[in-house]
Amino acid sequence: xxxxxxxxxxxxxxxxxxxxxxxxxxxxxxxxxxxxxxxxxxxxxxxxxxxxxxxxxxxxxxxxxxxxxxxxxxxxxxxxxxxxxxxxxxxxxxxxxxxxxxxxxxxxxxxxxxxxxxxxxxxxxxxxxxxxxxxxxxxxxxxxxxxxxxxxxxxxxxxxxxxxxxxxxxxxxxxxxxxxxxxxxxxxxxxxxxxxxxxxxxxxxxxxxxxxxxxxxxxxxxxxxxxxxxxxxxxxxxxxxxxxxxxxxxxxxxxxxxxxxxxxxxxxxxxxxxxxxxxxxxxxxxxxxxxxxxxxxxxxxxxxxxxxxxxxxxxxxxxxxxxxxxxxxxxxxxxxxxxxxxxxxxxxxxxxxxxxxxxxxxxxxxxxxxxxxxxxxxxxxxxxxxxxxxxxxxxxxxxxxxxxxxxxxxxxxxxxxxxxxxxxxxxxxxxxxxxxxxxxxxxxxxxxxxxxxxxxxxxxxxxxxxxxxxxxxxxxxxxxxxxxxxxxxxxxxxxxxxxxxxxxxxxxxxxx
RNA sequence: GGCGGAGUAGCUCAGUCGGUUAGAGCAGUGGAAUCAUAAUCCAUGUGUCGGGGGUUCGAAUCCCUCCUCCGCUACCA
Numbered sequence: 001x002x003x004x005x006x007x008x009x010x011x012x013x014x015x016x017x018x019x020x021x022x023x024x025x026x027x028x029x030x031x032x033x034x035x036x037x038x039x040x041x042x043x044x045x046x047x048x049x050x051x052x053x054x055x056x057x058x059x060x061x062x063x064x065x066x067x068x069x070x071x072x073x074x075x076x077x078x079x080x081x082x083x084x085x086x087x088x089x090x091x092x093x094x095x096x097x098x099x100x101x102x103x104x105x106x107x108x109x110x111x112x113x114x115x116x117x118x119x120x121x122x123x124x125x126x127x128x129x130x131x132x133x134x135x136x137x138x139x140x141x142x143x144x145x146x147x148x149x150x151x152x153x154x155x156x157x158x159x160x161x162x163x164x165x166x167x168x169x170x171x172x173x174x175x176x177x178x179x180x181x182x183x184x185x186x187x188x189x190x191x192x193x194x195x196x197x198x199x200x201x202x203x204x205x206x207x208x209x210x211x212x213x214x215x216x217x218x219x220x221x222x223x224x225x226x227x228x229x230x231x232x233x234x235x236x237x238x239x240x241x242x243x244x245x246x247x248x249x250x251x252x253x254x255x256x257x258x259x260x261x262x263x264x265x266x267x268x269x270x271x272x273x274x275x276x277x278x279x280x281x282x283x284x285x286x287x288x289x290x291x292x293x294x295x296x297x298x299x300x301x302x303x304x305x306x307x308x309x310x311x312x313x314x315x316x317x318x319x320x321x322x323x324x325x326x327x328x329x330x331x332x333x334x335x336x337x338x339x340x341x342x343x344x345x346x347x348x349x350x351x352x353x354x355x356x357x358x359x360x361x362x363x364x365x366x367x368x369x370x371x372x373x374x375x376x377x378x379x380x381x382x383x384x385x386x387x388x389x390x391x392x393x394x395x396x397x398x399x400x401x402x403x404x405x406x407x408x409x410x411x412x413x414x415x416x417x418x419x420x421x422x423x424x425x426x427x428x429x430x431x432x433x434x435x436x437x438x439x440x441x442x443x444x445x446x447x448x449x450x451x452x453x454x455x456x457x458x459x460x461x462x463x464x465x466x467x468x469x470x471x472x473x474x475x476x477x478x479x480x481x482x483x484x485x486x487x488x489x490x491x492x493x494x495x496x497x498x499x500x501x502x503x504x505x506x507x508x509x510x511x512x
Numbered sequence: 513g514g515c516g517g518a519g520u521a522g523c524u525c526a527g528u529c530g531g532u533u534a535g536a537g538c539a540g541u542g543g544a545a546u547c548a549u550a551a552u553c554c555a556u557g558u559g560u561c562g563g564g565g566g567u568u569c570g571a572a573u574c575c576c577u578c579c580u581c582c583g584c585u586a587c588c589a
Contacts, residue, residue: 124587133588134588189516189583190584193584193585197585200586268586327524344538346551355552356551360547360548362547366547414536420551424547425553429546503549
């Protein structure tokens with residue numbers, strides 16, 4: 001049976017348009033999903049939107065809409081983003097789906113049956129105007145010494161009935177989880193943080209609200225809606241059919257790819273919920289970093305909010321994807337700018353890979369009648385090229401298994417460089433007159449190496465890689481990793497060569 | 513405050529269970545080549561490896577200390 005691989009992004013909170021953070025997470029997870037498909041696994045890639053909660057109902061109210069109508073429009077923006085960035089998800093789950101309600105409520109009942117849910121009082125500083133609780137240390141003092149919310153609105157000490165989850169009972173099991181399965185939370189720095197957080201002691205968690213009603217109703221307690229995280233996290237199960245037993249086709253999840261800001265919810269609360277509900281735990285949680293615009297956080301006030309789709313339109317989807325995946329070490333923070341995207345895309349895509357394909361293919365077109373030439377007996381240089389190329393897959397697999405997407409791409413592009421060096425050293429343009437047979441052989445070997453490089457580059461640059469494979473007349477069914485060793489057939493007719501990665505213009509210097 | 517991480521070439525970073533002349537990419541400089549998207553190839557770095565002290569035959573790599581930056585420190589997602 002084919003090995004299965006289930007991976008997810010976090011679901012997006014659609015109280016605004018998609019931003020670069022959403023795009024980055026989707027692209028990175030997509031690269032992983034595509035990699036595993038090409039590597040022969042059956043993959044299920046889930047993404048979606050988290051459509052409940054106070055902020056959504058507020059945003060809807062501001063927009064003069066009902067929450068349900070509001071999220072309808074907002075979810076469409078996220079689906080559109082996924083489509084335009086070539087995200088290959090298998091399903092887009094929305095927490096407002098009836099099936100999701102059934103899932104979250106089933107989990108709740110199981111946790112309740114375990115004896116982990118009890119009714120108590122939630123106390124805190126509540127702002128009626130904001131419809132939100134604030135922590136003591138978040139409060140500011142007004143002119144008359146009264147306590148105010150960070151928004152400057154009055155707060156009152158409020159006691160609200162709430163259901164609680166016995167998170168405290170799971171402290172030991174979580175520590176054991178982190179110890180016996182050190183890869184559960186990645187990167188390691190995040191695991192250490194979670195370990196120290198859990199070791200610091202866990203308090204029970206309030207998991208229902210009565211202060212707003214835009215959420216999943218608590219079973220048999222109509223005044224209560226579920227705490228947003230219990231609702232949101234259960235998408236990973238509802239997205240694959242839970243509570244229907246078919247969910248076991250994919251569960252347990254291989255990895256939840258998430259932002260570093262939500263690691264705690266995924267690495268502590270989620271496993272605790274699942275342990276309580278008696279559902280298997282996911283295998284890993286990976287917290288990626290943030291991408292910063294020119295090293296700064298984006299904010300509307302600073303006027304530096306960048307629309308990822310605008311960048312994709314301007315520079316190309318592959319270019320944007322490649323830049324983010326190659327330039328940002330996965331798991332760490334990174335920064336981006338238009339100049340950096342252009343520099344990276346030109347150097348690696350246009351100059352190195354694109355031009356390599358072009359110089360080789362145009363020689364074949366002009367000197368070999370547009371037909372794949374015949375390889376001669378390998379020279380030492382040919383053998384060296386083959387040797388390096390044949391070792392590349394395992395290097396890429398090793399990096400991808402460790403979520404080192406940037407390292408995998410670095411390795412592929414090192415080979416692109418080797419191939420350019422090979423081409424230059426063998427000088428097929430000189431062989432044209434001195435030894436036409438050898439010229440054909442060099443062109444054949446270069447073309448076949450480009451074929452393999454394009455196959456390996458597909459997770460990052462699906463469009464450009466596909467175009468390269470088209471130019472090499474590679475059959476649609478011969479584009480996965482299993483086909484890497486399937487050499488090109490001499491005599492195959494090739495289409496007319498065409499540039500795949502255009503050279504990008506450096507943007508005009510904009511003085512801020 | 514507590515715990516943890518980081519500070520290496522102009523830029524982005526790799527490298528530390530101590531050991532030959534500290535590396536890569538980009539940028540710069542020189543050369544070659546001219547098949548190709550003015551792309552490619554080759555050569556080229558007098559870097560206080562954050563400051564100071566210590567251990568050692570020997571430290572970017574270990575210990576102490578100081579400076580700077582960052583992350584986590586629970587119920588907004």
